[in-house]
Amino acid sequence: YFYLYICPKCNISIEEQNDFKEVIIVFDLIGYEKKVIQSSQLNNNTKILLKKQSIELESIHIHDEYMYQEDILLDSKELQENIRSNLANSLSYQPNIGVVSFGTVTSKPIIRGLSGDRFLLTKDGMQIGDLSQTAIDHVISLDMTEVSDIELIRGPRALFYGSNPVGGVLNTSIFGNPKSRVNKFYKNIKLGGESFNEGVFGNLMFFIPIKNNQLNIYLNNRETKNQTSPIGTLANTYSLTSNYKIGFTNYQKQGYINFVIENFNMDYGIPPSEEGHILGVDIVLVKNTLQVNAHYDISYGQFKQLDIRYNFIDYEHQEFENDVDYYSVSLAKSTHHFKVELLSEMISLGAELDYKDFIPAGFYWTPNTDETNVSFYGYIKKNYKNYDLLGSFRIGHIIIDPKPNYTSYANLEVDEIIKREFSYISSSVGFEKKSNKWTYKGWLIQTMRPPKIEELYSDGPHLGTYAYEIGEPNLDLEKIYGIESIILYNSNPFNVSLTNFLNYSPYYYQMTKMGECDEEMVLGEDGYPCSGPEHPYIEWGSGPGWLYMYDTKGVEALIMGYEFNLNYTQHHFSIDYDFSYVRGENLSFEEPLSYMNPAKHVLNIGYDQNFMNYKLRLSKIHSQNRLGEFETSTPSAFLMDFIISFQNKRQAFTLQFNNILDQTHYNHLSKIKFIAPEPGRNLVISYKLLF
Secondary structure: OOOOOOOOOOOOOHHHHOOOOOOEEEEOOOOEOOEEEEHHHOOOOOOOOOOEOOOOOOEEEOOOOOOOOOOEEEOHHHHHHHOOOOHHHHHOOOOOEEEEEOOHHHOEEEEOOEOHHHOEEEEOOEEOOOOOOOOOOOOOOOOHHHEEEEEEEOOHHHHHOOOOOOOOEEEEEEOOOOOEEEOOOEEEEEEEEEOOOOEEEEEEEEEEEEOOEEEEEEEEEEEEOOOEEOOEEOOOOOEEEEEEEEEEEEEEOOEEEEEEEEEEEEEEEEOOOOOOOOOOEEEEEEEEEEEEEEEEEEEEOOEEEEEEEEEEEEEEEEEEEOOOOOOOEEEEEEEEEEEEEEEOOOEEEEEEEEEEEEEEEEOOOOOEEEEEEEEEEEEEEEEEOOEEEEEEEEEEEEEEEEEOOOOOOOOOOHHHOOOEEEEEEEEEEEEEEEEOOEEEEEEEEEEEEOOOHHHHHOEEEEHHHOEEEEOOOOOOOEEEEEEEEEEEEEEOOEEEEEEEEEEEEEEEEEEEEOOOOOOOOOOOOOOOOOOOOOOOOEEEOOOOOOEEEEEEEEEEEEEEEEEEEEEEEEOOEEEEEEEEEEEEEEOOOOEEOOOOOOOEEEEEEEEEEOOEEEEEEEEEEOOEOOOOOOOOOEOOEEEEEEEEEEEOOOEEEEEEEEOOOOOOOOOOOEOOOOOOOOOOOEEEEEEEEEO
């Protein structure tokens, strides 16, 4: 029990002291989860219960950080309970987040039916710098053991990260971030594995203070074998990952400067298919990163913080036909990313310069291309009566300069491969109002996205996707107009929210299959069916296999949906229910948009006491029968998981029992669902020790 005094010598109420404005009370205590309560929820008999939470580091958080409210935040405790081998699977139980994959290793999130650059994926606010947003077989070069928490940012603030975040910004915070300074030497060990692919991982982190400096060292290895399902093993779905990183920070009175060097390596397999490579594809990835981060606390007008950041990323991956010692396709990219930001609670401004050098090789005839992108952006928050008014903008110009290295191409004309320039402006306005136990939020957002290099100038086989990809050199800017509204009701022990969204695009990029072969596949000397000039949608094969041709189109599209959440928390017991639904329409062809994640119910029943947490999770995924061109329907599924976790100040241990009933189920967004279902019964074990 405690007494709350805002003004101990004043004989007036909290509301009178604050001119009848709502008072927000934040409980942020060491060893407990942060809790936010409105004064209107309190009375003389209110008991406030705080959940115990493990402490990652007894760190000293330094300097002002002007962050704004996020839509979803998975902190270290929630991540520990849901952690899987990659980001998409760890988030798959969140509303309207689907998983698109070519096997578990290559899984990537789809948010509200939006993929690619329609939502942004960042690492401590900076781009990851790989090719994961360009194709389904390209993995996200991020290991979940280095992630401390995840936030999903939507609305006006999202434009601070890029020009087209209509689906939001998925930002991962990383252990060893220079914003946290330790006061003694710490070691952090993480070990774990899962059964469906015999995966194991080991992670070791050192946090070493040296006077006004700090040295952070991160070492990680992960290995998985072929994944299994209730009907057997899926060949060539292995992975081998190593990630090594060292960071050095010099702390000053008014800021710090930080340097990070990172090496990320991964070998992984794409399963075989008769429609492509009958033995599968092996991919070798190498990414090297150099970061410089400078932060200063300032007093310049309304601005209180200056951040200067530079990222150099050298990325390459090579695609091999299985058991062949020379690559068929190589994709390399060098990125120089520089940004400067002036920040405060009410107004923030930034400028960004991004230069990429794209270098393909092998049987992939996309030209070498330079890309330069310059942008300026801002965010403002203003209090007006009982409203918070929000606004943001991003203005930019991009130059895409290809260097044709052939006198002729298979499907593109040389005179079409020219320098393209695009000017763009994205903007958003929104509001937030709190009234007693109700909160109302909403915004309008208008975004523009220039086409990617691959969408303009691709011409060649992409082994990992079983596709021959053809660009469209005359693409225009993709434009999306969105509206979103949120209503929340908070009244302990109940909390309810309803979110509605609608996104319209008059010009929506979509890479689609150019045709379908209905003949039966028969291996042998006669080759593959549907060969010859009368079947212009098949271009190239490997042995008796073949690759379908895909081209890029701009179509008129509409995507809409809603999300509902109900939460009940009483003492140590909690119930949390989510329902999410999204629907996409291809208005140009009067048919559904392809690859929309189906409706999903998720019910979590939890009990938390004395550092132990028990959670039963029930998931109902609806069937998907609204099909785009060349899609096939997917049946519904019911899944049951059980999670047991223990966390105290220094240790954390988690057991996840996934798909306890060993259900044979299929993921509508999987590109290989015709080969194998999703994993069956699976045991995930993870252990963490801080000392």
